Amino acid sequence: MNYRFKPVASPRTSPAPEVGCCAGHAHDHGEHDGHGDHQDHAHHPGGHSHGHGHGHGHHHHAPASYDRAFAIGLVLNVGFVLVEALYGWQIDSLALLADAGHNLSDVAGLLLAWGAFLAARLAPSPRLTYGWRRASILAALVNAVLLLVAMGALMVEAIQRFQQPAAVSGWTVIVVALVGVVVNGITAVLFMKGSEDDLNLRGAFLHMAADALVSLGVAGAGALYLHFGWPWLDPLVSLLIALVIVAGTWGLLRQSLHLSFDGVPEGLDVQRIHDWLLSRPGVQEVHDLHVWALGTSDTALSAHLVMPGGHPGDDFLRSLATELKARHRIGHPTIQIEIEGIADSCTPSLKPAGH
Structure with a gap:
């Protein structure tokens, strides 16, 4: 969704400019009905003009149906906390x-x-032109930190129990722990599919899957204790499970922190994108290329294309947006077309393939 500013009356010209510095923005947002393609050419001092071509069609991997998954997960987990605390x-x-x-x-x-x-x-606004999409990245980061802190506390408690082993509380602990396996397992399954594409949902999935594993370990340790009478089984199993969960959560922490600093989303190769853009007809040079995450399931790109032959037109921009989405899962491309090239100071060091 793009925030649409109220236009200010300005002179227009119809044909695309043949000379000067041209800027073209290619967006693919097909889910927004009623947004037509348009091309504006506004005169600027010094004879420069800008052309803008927009084709709308955003792709979101996390549908609204996950509201139900969150609601079910919350009800199950609140109920389990009350039951566990009572027993x-x-x-x-x-x-x-x-x-x-x-x-x-x-x-x-x-x-x-x-x-x-x-x-x-939430809809974008004049002050938040991208909306609140980055909230999903921050939530994934905080979720990873919460999980690591919880596992740290569990490891400390396990080490303390090694020093002073305590008897496991019998069948009651085992039964309650198995209920926890079911509750946390069901909740994790609700987010399993969405966790493949959305980092925020992946954080929720890992959190619930980790607790299902903890509960399973508690039940298993309880069963072994009833059979062998070894009090050190409970802290040992807890410590091993915590270490496994920390290892799995570290990737979530690293990736969410990376995206928080506008890092390139996992699975995208900037050099490959650069070479593909450079191979487009009429493109002589690609610079000022940036790729970053707007949220946990939305990726943006901006790039300057030097095209000495002149502005290629809206069809070129529409095709570019469609290909970027299909090839690289980039739904927000912004392309600036230049005739001679404009120097910049923030381009990563990229060279065409084979150089």
């Missing part, structure tokens, strides 16, 4: 009470991810 208080189990507190962080993580998911759908 922990009744049998005086510190393990269950501590795990109930940990599962409360799941509720916070889901609320955070859902809030960012909703914020990303």
